[in-house]
Amino acid sequence: MNYSRFITAVSAARKVSKIRELTELTLRSPKSLISMAGGSPNPNTFPFKTASIKIGDGTTITIGEDLMKRALQYSASRGIPELLSWLNDLQKSLHNPPTASYSPEKGKMSLCVTTGSQEGLSKVFDMLVNPGDSILLDAPTYSGNMAALLPLGCNLINIPSDRDGIIPQALKEVLSRWRTGTAANPNSTFPKLLYTIPNGSNPTGTSLTMERKREIYQIARDYDLLIIEDDPYYFLQFQKPWTPSFLSMDVDGRVIRTDSMSKVLSSGLRIGFLTGPEPLIDRIVLHIQTSTMHTSTFSQVMLSQLLHQWGEGGFLKHVDSVAEFYRKQRNAMLASAEKWLTGLADWHCPNAGMFLWIKIHGISDTHQLIMEKAFKKEVLFVPGKAFNIESSEPSPYIRASFSVPSPEQIDQGLRLLAMVIKESI
Numbered sequence: 529m530n531y532s533r534f535i536t537a538v539s540a541a542r543k544v545s546k547i548r549e550l551t552e553l554t555l556r557s558p559k560s561l562i563s564m565a566g567g568s569p570n571p572n573t574f575p576f577k578t579a580s581i582k583i584g585d586g587t588t589i590t591i592g593e594d595l596m597k598r599a600l601q602y603s604a605s606r607g608i609p610e611l612l613s614w615l616n617d618l619q620k621s622l623h624n625p626p627t628a629s630y631s632p633e634k635g636k637m638s639l640c641v642t643t644g645s646q647e648g649l650s651k652v653f654d655m656l657v658n659p660g661d662s663i664l665l666d667a668p669t670y671s672g673n674m675a676a677l678l679p680l681g682c683n684l685i686n687i688p689s690d691r692d693g694i695i696p697q698a699l700k701e702v703l704s705r706w707r708t709g710t711a712a713n714p715n716s717t718f719p720k721l722l723y724t725i726p727n728g729s730n731p732t733g734t735s736l737t738m739e740r741k742r743e744i745y746q747i748a749r750d751y752d753l754l755i756i757e758d759d760p761y762y763f764l765q766f767q768k769p770w771t772p773s774f775l776s777m778d779v780d781g782r783v784i785r786t787d788s789m790s791k792v793l794s795s796g797l798r799i800g801f802l803t804g805p806e807p808l809i810d811r812i813v814l815h816i817q818t819s820t821m822h823t824s825t826f827s828q829v830m831l832s833q834l835l836h837q838w839g840e841g842g843f844l845k846h847v848d849s850v851a852e853f854y855r856k857q858r859n860a861m862l863a864s865a866e867k868w869l870t871g872l873a874d875w876h877c878p879n880a881g882m883f884l885w886i887k888i889h890g891i892s893d894t895h896q897l898i899m900e901k902a903f904k905k906e907v908l909f910v911p912g913k914a915f916n917i918e919s920s921e922p923s924p925y926i927r928a929s930f931s932v933p934s935p936e937q938i939d940q941g942l943r944l945l946a947m948v949i950k951e952s953i
């Protein structure tokens with residue numbers, strides 16, 4: 529793969545931070561090294577000395593004095609070594625990427641820890657998106673990423689999708705516009721990137737089938753696109769076997785995958801991880817060096833202690849219990865939707881994630897219904913227009929999350945929603 533054509537001028541100009549290089553040299557050196565190089569604070573001055581964290585399975589994570597000094601200190605920008613190696617093993621085990629055995633220039637699988645997948649995505653966009661670029665995606669989509677993309681001055685091109693996600697034929701038709709000169713803005717550069725949320729998509733709850741992923745991957749090969757696979761709901765798939773990822777079929781080294789621990793272990797720990805070709809991940813690490821420097825070492829140590837204590841089997845056992853919880857929550861929401869919204873709205877059953885995408889009948893835009901009428905009855909959803917590329921474009925949809933409320937609260941909330949819908953039409 530020729531990655532240079534994908535990289536922005538800003539990213540190409542990033543150089544290794546000398547200070548961060550010294551930190552990493554020190555971290556790799558024997559303890560006997562006397563370092564007067566780094567501006568690291570003396571950890572003996574830190575007030576936090578040890579931690580004992582109770583885990584739901586009755587075990588405990590212990591962080592003793594020495595480990596606490598390390599956990600509270602600066603660490604490597606890519607991530608702490610023991611967490612990186614655990615996550616590398618997980619990705620090889622779950623996705624078996626062809627790139628795991630490639631040379632770096634061929635796109636060898638590489639990984640870095642990020643402060644949530646949101647940070648990873650924002651740095652991927654900074655690395656790949658120039659003003660005027662055309663970015664392919666299936667809208668409606670996660671508003672947090674549109675908020676990151678739009679200020680970069682790119683054109684977001686919507687690829688028609690249905691309940692199985694992006695329609696491959698539609699992707700081909702959009703791409704052919706540049707070949708026939710009928711693109712929305714024929715002067716715009718030919719698309720380089722396809723962004724998609726393959727499982728339990730936010731906000732629609734749709735999941736791409738394996739067949740579609742294979743077709744889409746082939747189209748990406750034909751048109752030399754990179755695929756950004758934003759997959760925080762991968763572990764919240766309600767059926768097994770889990771649908772294979774784009775990373776698992778990436779023979780070219782053209783997939784950048786973002787994973788997140790937010791939906792299965794903790795959103796407040798702010799731990800995500802990027803998996804992709806080494807030349808691209810290395811550029812992201814250069815950016816981390818001059819922004820966050822690294823994800824919280826304490827968060828990484830706490831997570832790493834748990835994962836090493838659980839092992840991959842223990843982690844996947846926990847993930848299964850979380851997915852089962854959300855499957856039951858989904859079923860509770862579907863039952864209440866059936867009970868209160870039949871005849872007033874339409875929806876599809878999501879096979880993953882935590883969202884129900886509901887189309888309200890007889891209303892062209894749900895913003896006032898949700899933000900005024902429903903909110904006045906103390907129930908809150910997200911109006912569909914928040915997920916449109918043009919946020920001013922009306923939407924008859926609402927996004928309902930079944931992650932936090934109890935089944936009883938979900939039932940009460942949808943009953944109140946039905947009430948305000950009836951009052952409005």
Ligand SMILES: Cc1ncc(COP(=O)(O)O)c(CNc2cc3ccccc3n(O)c2=O)c1O
Binds near residue numbers: 646730799
């Ligand atoms: C598709 C997709 N990609 C990336 C992320 C970021 O997750 P991270 O790993 O935690 O950084 C997300 C998180 N989505 C949301 C987050 C959120 C946070 C506070 C309040 C509301 C929020 N709502 O509504 C969300 O949808 C996502 O859905």
